[in-house]
Amino acid sequence: MxxxxxxxxxxxxxIPRSLSLFYIGFLIVLPIVAxxxxxxxxxxxxxxxxxxxxxxxxxxxxxxxxxxxxxLINIVTGTATAWVxxxxxxxxxxxxxxxIDIPFAIPTVVTGIMLVVLYGPNSPIGSFFEKQGIEIxxxxxxxxxxxLFVTFPFAVRSVQPVLMEMExxxxxxxxxxxxxxxxxxxxxxxxxxxxxxxxxAALSFSRALGxxxxxxxxxxxxxxxxxxxSVYIYGEIESANIQSALGTAVVLLFSSFIVLFFLNIxxxxxxxxxx
Amino acid sequence: xxxxxxxxxxxxxxxxxGQWLLLSFVLIWFFILILTPLIGIIKxxxxxxxxxxxxxLTTPASMHAFWLTLVITASAVVLxxxxxxxxxxxxxxxxxxxxxxLESLLDLPFAVSPIVAGFMFILLFGPRGWIGNWFSSLxxxxxxxxxxxxxxxxxxxxxxxAREVLPVxxxxxxxxxxxxxxxxxxxxxTFWRVxxxxxxxxMAYGVTLTIARSIGEFGAVLVVSGSxxxxxxxxxxxxxxxxxxxxxxxxxxxxxxxxxxxxxxLNIIQCIYKKKGSAST
Numbered sequence: 001m002x003x004x005x006x007x008x009x010x011x012x013x014x015i016p017r018s019l020s021l022f023y024i025g026f027l028i029v030l031p032i033v034a035x036x037x038x039x040x041x042x043x044x045x046x047x048x049x050x051x052x053x054x055x056x057x058x059x060x061x062x063x064x065x066x067x068x069x070x071x072l073i074n075i076v077t078g079t080a081t082a083w084v085x086x087x088x089x090x091x092x093x094x095x096x097x098x099x100i101d102i103p104f105a106i107p108t109v110v111t112g113i114m115l116v117v118l119y120g121p122n123s124p125i126g127s128f129f130e131k132q133g134i135e136i137x138x139x140x141x142x143x144x145x146x147x148l149f150v151t152f153p154f155a156v157r158s159v160q161p162v163l164m165e166m167e168x169x170x171x172x173x174x175x176x177x178x179x180x181x182x183x184x185x186x187x188x189x190x191x192x193x194x195x196x197x198x199x200x201a202a203l204s205f206s207r208a209l210g211x212x213x214x215x216x217x218x219x220x221x222x223x224x225x226x227x228x229x230s231v232y233i234y235g236e237i238e239s240a241n242i243q244s245a246l247g248t249a250v251v252l253l254f255s256s257f258i259v260l261f262f263l264n265i266x267x268x269x270x271x272x273x274x275x
Numbered sequence: 276x277x278x279x280x281x282x283x284x285x286x287x288x289x290x291x292x293g294q295w296l297l298l299s300f301v302l303i304w305f306f307i308l309i310l311t312p313l314i315g316i317i318k319x320x321x322x323x324x325x326x327x328x329x330x331x332l333t334t335p336a337s338m339h340a341f342w343l344t345l346v347i348t349a350s351a352v353v354l355x356x357x358x359x360x361x362x363x364x365x366x367x368x369x370x371x372x373x374x375x376x377l378e379s380l381l382d383l384p385f386a387v388s389p390i391v392a393g394f395m396f397i398l399l400f401g402p403r404g405w406i407g408n409w410f411s412s413l414x415x416x417x418x419x420x421x422x423x424x425x426x427x428x429x430x431x432x433x434x435x436x437a438r439e440v441l442p443v444x445x446x447x448x449x450x451x452x453x454x455x456x457x458x459x460x461x462x463x464x465t466f467w468r469v470x471x472x473x474x475x476x477x478m479a480y481g482v483t484l485t486i487a488r489s490i491g492e493f494g495a496v497l498v499v500s501g502s503x504x505x506x507x508x509x510x511x512x513x514x515x516x517x518x519x520x521x522x523x524x525x526x527x528x529x530x531x532x533x534x535x536x537x538x539x540x541l542n543i544i545q546c547i548y549k550k551k552g553s554a555s556t
Contacts, residue, residue: 012462013369020365020377023358027430028380031395034405038398077304084301088294096302098545099309104484105537105544107491109511110530113518114312117319117527148308181290210388212494213511217518230390230494237394237498249391256386264379 032253039250042243050247055223059232060251066140066228067208070147071201077148078155078200079193085156086163100157103150111149112217115142138220143228146214151204158200159193162270166192195270199263206259209252316534320527331517331525332532339505340513340529347421347496347509348489351428355485356478359436364470366437367444368452384433392430393498396423400499419501424509427495432488436481443477443551444470476551483544487537 009017039047051057084090085097103111119126119136129136136142166189174184212230219226221235229248236245320328331337366378384392400407400417410417417423451473455465493511500507502516510533517526 016361016365017369017371019358020362023362023433024377024380027426027433028383031392031399031430032383034398035391035395077301080297081301081305084298088298090298096305098541099305101541101544102309102313102537105487105491105541107493107511107514107530107533107537109493109514109518110316110491110534110537111312113514113526113530114316114534116518118312118315123315145308149312152308206386210386210391212388212390213491213515216494217515230388233388233390233394234494234498237390237397245394249388249394252388252391256383256388260379260382260386263382 035246035249035253038242039246046243047247047250050244051251053244053247055227056229056232056236056244056248058224059227059229060248062140062227063209063229063252064255066143066147067205070144070151070208071205073144073148074151074155074204075197075201078152078204079159079197081156082159082163086160101153104153108150108211108213109217112146112214115145115149115214115218119145137218138222139226142218143215143226146218147204147208147211150211150214151207154203154207155200158203159196162193162196195266199266199270202259202263202266206256206263209255209259313534316527316531320531323524323527327524328528328531331522331528334525336504336508337513337525337529340508340510343424343508344490344510347425347428348486350425351432351489352482352485354429355432356436356482359433359481360440360474360478362437363440363444363474366441368449381434381437384430389431389492389494390498393427393495396427396430396495396499400426418499419503419507421507423499424496424507427499428489428492431492431495432485435484435488436478439477439481439484440474443474447473476547480544480547480551483540483547487540487544490533490536 051060081100085093085100106114116137117123119129119142121127121130121135121137126136134141136145170188170192171184174188179187210230211228212234215228216231216234219228219231221227221231223232227235229252233245233248233252236242236248362381366374366381397404397418399405400410400423402408402411402418404418407417415422417426451469452465455469456462460468491511493515496509497512497515500509500512502508502512504513504516508516510529514526514529514533517523517529
C-alpha cells in the first residue's frame with residue numbers, strides 16, 4: 001500500500017490518508033495478522049489437529065448447519081415480508097415497517113433473555129411444548145429462534161429497496177402477453193430480485209456464523225448438543241486453551257472472508273442489473 | 276394493490292385468496308418472531324412490581340455498569356465519527372494504490388464474530404501478547420481494563436459512520452468543493468461550509484447506529500473485559516451475570532431498560548433516515 005510519490009503529496013491529503021491507514025491498520029489489519037500468525041505458528045498439521053478436536057469440530061458443524069438452515073428460512077420469510085410491505089397496504093403497515101429494524105437496535109443479550117422469558121421451561125408456551133416432548137430453550141430450536149430474530153432485518157431490508165424500485169410495467173407487459181402468474185414470478189420478478197435475496201441470505205448466514213450474545217443465553221451450551229462455534233471459542237479462551245480456540249476462530253474468520261468476497265460479487269452483479 | 280381490471284373473475288378471486296394467505300403468513304410470522312418476545316419481557320418484568328424493578332436498577336453495581344456503558348459508548352462515538360469521516364473523505368476524494376483493498380477491509384468488522392474480535396485483541400494486547408507485552412512492562416493494563424473494552428467496541432462499530440458518509444460523498448461529488456476552493460476558500464473552510472453540511476445526516480445516521488451497537492455489544496467486550504463487578508462490567512455484561520446467577524428480576528429489568536432505549540434510538544434512526552432521504556433528493 002506504499003505510495004511512491006508520498007513525499008510529493010500536499011499535507012492536506014497526506015495527513016488524512018495516513019490517519020486512515022493507521023486506524024484501519026491498527027484496529028483491523030494488525031489483529032487479523034496477529035490471530036492468523038498465532039494460529040499458523042505451530043505448523044499446519046497442528047492447526048488441523050486443533051480444528052479437528054471432536055468438541056470444536058462438532059461446534060463448527062452445528063454452526064454451519066444452523067446458519068445454512070436459517071439463511072434458507074430467511075430467503076422465504078424475508079422476501080415474503082418485503083413483498084407484503086411494498087406491494088400491499090394494510091392497517092399498521094408503517095408500524096410494522098418501523099419494527100422490522102428493532103433486532104438491530106436491541107442488544108443480543110436482551111434478545112436471548114426475551115426468548116427465555118417467552119419459551120423457557122417455566123413459561124406457558126415452553127411448558128406446553130415440553131409436555132409434547134419438544135425442548136425449545138437449551139436446545140436447537142431456541143438457537144434457530146434467536147438467529148431468526150437477530151437476522152430478520154437483513155433478510156427484509158436487502159430485498160425491500162430493490163422491490164420498491166422495480167417497475168411494475170415489466171410484469172404488466174408480461175401479463176398482457178399472456179404469461180401466467182407463475183411464469184411472471186419466475187421469469188420476470190425473481191431474476192431481478194435474486195441478487196438482493198442472495199445478499200440478504202449471505203448477510204444472515206455471516207451473522208449467524210458469528211452470533212454469540214443471544215445464543216449463549218438461549219442454548220445452554222451443552223457440548224455435542226447446543227454448543228456453537230463462538231461459544232466453544234469463548235469457553236476455550238476462558239479455560240486458557242488458546243491453541244484450540246485459535247483453530248476454531250481461524251475457521252470462522254476465514255469463512256467470514258469468503259462470505260464477504262461473495263457479497264462483493266453479488267453487489268457487482270446487482271449493479272449490472274441496474275444498467 | 277390489485278390492478279388487473281382485465282383479469283377474469285375466477286383468476287382474480289384465486290389471486291385474492293393467495294394475497295390473503297401471503298399477508299396472514301407474514302403477519303403471523305412477524306407477530307411470533309418480533310412482537311411476542313417484546314410483549315413477553317414487558318409482562319414478566321412488571322409482574323415483579325415496579326418497586327423491585329427500581330431497586331434492581333439502582334444497585335451500585337448496576338449504576339456502575341450503566342455508567343461504564345455510557346462512557347464507552349461516548350468515547351466510541353467520538354473516535355469513530357472522527358476517524359470514520361476522515362476515512363470516508365479519503366476513500367471518496369483521493370486516489371492511491373490499495374484504495375479498493377482499504378475499502379474492503381472496512382467491512383470486515385461486520386463479518387467477524389464478536390468473540391473472534393475479542394480474541395484477536397487478547398492475542399495483541401494480553402499480558403503476553405504482541406503489544407501487551409510492552410505495555411505491561413510499563414504497568415499499563417489494556418486487557419481486563421477500560422482500554423481493551425474501548426478498543427473492542429471501536430472495532431465492532433468502526434464501519435458505521437464511514438459506511439454511511441461514503442455514499443453521500445460519492446453522490447455529492449467534488450465539484451462544489453472545487454468551486455469553493457477556486458473562489459479562495461481555505462481547505463478548512465471548504466470542509467466546514469461545503470462538505471460537512473452535505474454529509475451531516477449521513478453522519479447522524481452512522482452515529483445512532485454506532486450508539487446502538489456500542490450499548491448492545493456483548494461478545495467482544497466480554498472476552499476482553501473479564502466482566503469484573505464494579506470495574507469492567509458494562510450493562511450487557513451485568514445482564515448476563517445476573518441471568519446466570521438466577522437474579523431474574525435484575526436481569527429482566529435491565530434488559531427491558533435497554534430494550535426501551537433501543538426503541539427510542541430506533542425512532543431517531545427512522546427520523547434521520549427520512550431527513551437523509553429528503554436531503555439527497
